[in-house]
Amino acid sequence: MTDTTFTPTLPVTAIPLREWLPWAIFAGLILLFAIYFVGAEQGATSLISGMYVHEFVHDGRHLLGFPCH
Numbered sequence: 066m067t068d069t070t071f072t073p074t075l076p077v078t079a080i081p082l083r084e085w086l087p088w089a090i091f092a093g094l095i096l097l098f099a100i101y102f103v104g105a106e107q108g109a110t111s112l113i114s115g116m117y118v119h120e121f122v123h124d125g126r127h128l129l130g131f132p133c134h
Contacts, residue, residue: 104131
């Protein structure tokens with residue numbers, strides 16, 4: 066039986082902080098926006114009138130442990 070090993074031909078290079086930091090900040094803002102709509106888009110802090118957003122994310126609210134009724 067022969068043992069085979071994988072030897073990469075290209076060296077692994079680190080991605081500089083200045084390249085991935087804007088994407089990390091953007092992703093964080095999108096996540097905060099999503100958490101707002103799942104967790105707080107209802108009642109006095111509502112940005113959109115009606116219950117459309119609440120009904121759309123209703124199961125997600127229960128899954129993440131947010132009380133809604």
